Amino acid sequence: MNKIVNDFSITVGTKNGSGSSTANNTILRSIFKMGIPVSGKNLFPSNIQGLPTWYTIRVNKDGFIARQEKSDIVIAMNPDSFARDLASVSPGGAFFYADDIKQPITRVDVSIYPMPVKTIVRNDPNVPNDFRDLVGNMVYVGVLAQVIGIDLKKIEAALSFHFKGKQKPVDMNYGAVKAGAEWAKANLEKKGPLLSRSHEQNGRADHDRRQHRRCHRLDFRRRAVCGMVSHHPGFLARRGAQRLPAHAPQTRGRQAYLCRGAGGG
Amino acid sequence: MTEFAGLAYYTEVPVVIWDVQRIGPSTGLPTRTSQGDLTFTYFIGHGDSNSVILLPGDVSECFEFGWKSFDIAERLQTPVFVLSDLDMGMNQWMSKPFQYPESSMDRGKILWEKDIEEIKGNWGRYLDKDGDGIPYRSLPxxxxxxxxxxxxxxxxxxxARYTEDSETYLRVMARLKNKHETARKYMPKPVLHSMAGATVGILSFGSTENAILEARHMLAAEHGIKAEFLRVRALxxxxxxxxxxxxxxxxFVxxxxxxGQMNQVLLTEYPQFAARFKSVAYQDGLPASAKWVREGILAKYETVVVSDQKSVISDQKSVAGDRKAKGGAQKKPSAKKTASAAKAGSPSKKDAAKSSTKTKKPGRKTAVKSKKK
Structure with a gap:
């Protein structure tokens, strides 16, 4: 099992003006509220609506929060930058994408996580039609939180901070976060060999059979457990050590990137 | 901007100018960060001028320099530039809670009614009474x-009487230079990150600190290069x-x-140490990463091998000096040693003077430099 705890970079690729800023800030703030050193950096074209935009979050237990020239976790929400986003994932990393983007998956060395963002938002009666695109960004927050172990309570606190305590937008956005997390918990746990499923869904049957078998063996060896405990001595000392919770969801992939706090923040 | 900055410098009007540095030109690229305005700002003005520049390294320092810059500007009666950059201006940083100043505002040398009465109204706006180059002023x-x-x-x-007299102009310019010397007393101190056993230095400013701290960790852990790091916070x-x-x-700058604009300023201010500075400059619009800092330093790092042989570098200087003194009676250094010395760079006059003294001591440790691959 190759666990990488509190030491990775997340990049979110969206369209400029799509309202992803709140979602990205929520991820950043919730990780920070878990007591983990973090920084967030924007990369966007001048205010030209619709062009690709990226937001990078550096998570590092030792406090090294400068920009990294790699992305361990990439979330692709923009069809226009999909191929570039997929290519940017570090080998062994994780790639999340909105499953309404119908483009080929060309990587076999990363874990693939399609997310039914539009379906989840459409099925939420609390989200008005004209808010679906904006609130939809919160779905990837929930899926990511479930997979890498971001504390949902911290996400709710981050949303409350962002919306200055206004309960209605907090509820609407947090509802989408929870829906995303619940979907990920139900589906990613039950479906087991996620990468294989993703390959089939995305036409990966054409790759070399030997390579395919090798990938699967690797995946099974590296089956990982996600959880929420800080291994950083400083945090352990300040906030009290915890162990991995028994209910921690299982995922599979080349590497498991985990966010672990200790209830502080 | 240059015209007005020059006017404020010569008229000695306190003013604070914030520059959140970014690359350009026009639109698009200016959403990317930069540290490219340093020399422009340092030498801005009409002819001979010297700028006071504050260089915050994180958002809490941006807050601190927000009020401190006004104190310094009023104390010195000169423009103060604060060079932030877009990495601090646009991105999310962790920060300690901002500290509000505990001291009251510093308005500098002010004459009030009783002060003017005491000197019977005999004061000059550009008159240096204290020898520090800073005159007095009154306020509305x-x-x-x-x-x-x-x-x-x-x-x-x-x-403040109009004149084109050469002698007067020289006096005014000399006083302004003296004021710039006085400014050093009011500059925030640099931040020093020490490391036991450090053999090289890293010097930087602004938002590169996080990347350098990480790169420094990598250099020590992976390459055995220990570096002390100084982040300059003002000019x-x-x-x-x-x-x-x-x-x-x-x-490594x-x-x-x-x-390499900071490197240029260092070469200007410390010509005697010119051979020591190794510019590690890079600009692609993205915030600094530990990777390029590390690779930039490794590309210019020279391994220092300590041996008991006579010094190659300083011997060359001392031999040359002795030869001159004794009419060329000294033995010429070997070609191999000369080449090594040339590769290592010429030491300063000050260093040479030190070296000449040291060569009188037999068996001292010496340094031979070679490029690390």
Whole structure:
């Protein structure tokens, strides 16, 4: 099992003006509220609506929060930058994408996580039609939180901070976060060999059979457990050590990137 | 901007100018960060001028320099530039809660009604009474009839009277230079990140600190290179910067611009240490990463091998000096040693003087430099 705890970079690729800023800030703030050193950096074209935009979050237990020239976790929400986003994932990393983007998956060395963002938002009666695109960004927050172990309570606190305590937008956005997390918990746990499923869904049957078998063996060896405990001595000392919770969801992939706090923040 | 900055410098009007540096031109690229305005700002003005520049390294320092810059500007009666950058201006940083100042505002040398009465109204707006280059001024609201003065942008004497007299101009410019020397007393000290056993120095400013701290960790862990790191927080330089430069034979100057602008300023201010500075400059519009800092340093790092042989570098100087003194009677250094010395760079006159003294001691440790692959 190759666990990488509190030491990775997340990049979110969206369209400029799509309202992803709140979602990205929520991820950043919730990780920070878990007591983990973090920084967030924007990369966007001048205010030209619709062009690709990226937001990078550096998570590092030792406090090294400068920009990294790699992305361990990439979330692709923009069809226009999909191929570039997929290519940017570090080998062994994780790639999340909105499953309404119908483009080929060309990587076999990363874990693939399609997310039914539009379906989840459409099925939420609390989200008005004209808010679906904006609130939809919160779905990837929930899926990511479930997979890498971001504390949902911290996400709710981050949303409350962002919306200055206004309960209605907090509820609407947090509802989408929870829906995303619940979907990920139900589906990613039950479906087991996620990468294989993703390959089939995305036409990966054409790759070399030997390579395919090798990938699967690797995946099974590296089956990982996600959880929420800080291994950083400083945090352990300040906030009290915890162990991995028994209910921690299982995922599979080349590497498991985990966010672990200790209830502080 | 240059015209007005020059006017404020010569008329000695306190003003604070914030520059959140970014690359350009036009639109699009200016959403990317940079440290490319340093030399432009340092030399801005009409001809001979010297700028006071504050260089915050994180958002809490941006807050701190927000009020401190006004104190310094009023104390020195000169423009103060604060060079932030877009990495601090646009991105999310962790920060300690901002600290509000505990001291009251510093308005500098102000004459109030009673002060002017004591000197019977005999004061000059550009007159240096204290020898520090900073004159006195009055503020609007002062009701003394002699409190008013003329802020003159044209050539003027100590009493703000128009003049084109050469001697007066020389006096004014010398006083302004003296004021720049005085400015060093009010500059925030640099931030020093020590490391036990450090053999080289890293010098930088602004938002590159996080990347350098990580790169420094990598260099020590993976390459055995231990570096002390100084983050400069203001220009003009102060004694702490000089002390740091004097400590190390190799000082890597890390910055986010194409031409190594901080390195240029260091070469200007410390020509005697020119051979020590190694510019690690890079500019692609993205915030600094530990990877490029590390690779930039490794590309210019020279391994120092300590041996008991006679010094190659300083011997060359001392031999040359002795030969001159004794009419060329000394033995010429070997070609191999000369080549090594040339590769290592020429030491300064000050270093040479030190070396000459040291060569009298037999069996001292010496340094031979070679490029690390």
């Amino acid at each position: 609201g002062n009701k003394h009839p002699m409190s008013a003065y003329f802020t003159r942008g044209t050539g003027h004497d100590e009493y 003009p330089f102060i004694d702490e910067v000089t002390d740091f430069i004097e400590k190390y034979e190799q000082i 890390v910055e986010m611009n194409r031409d």
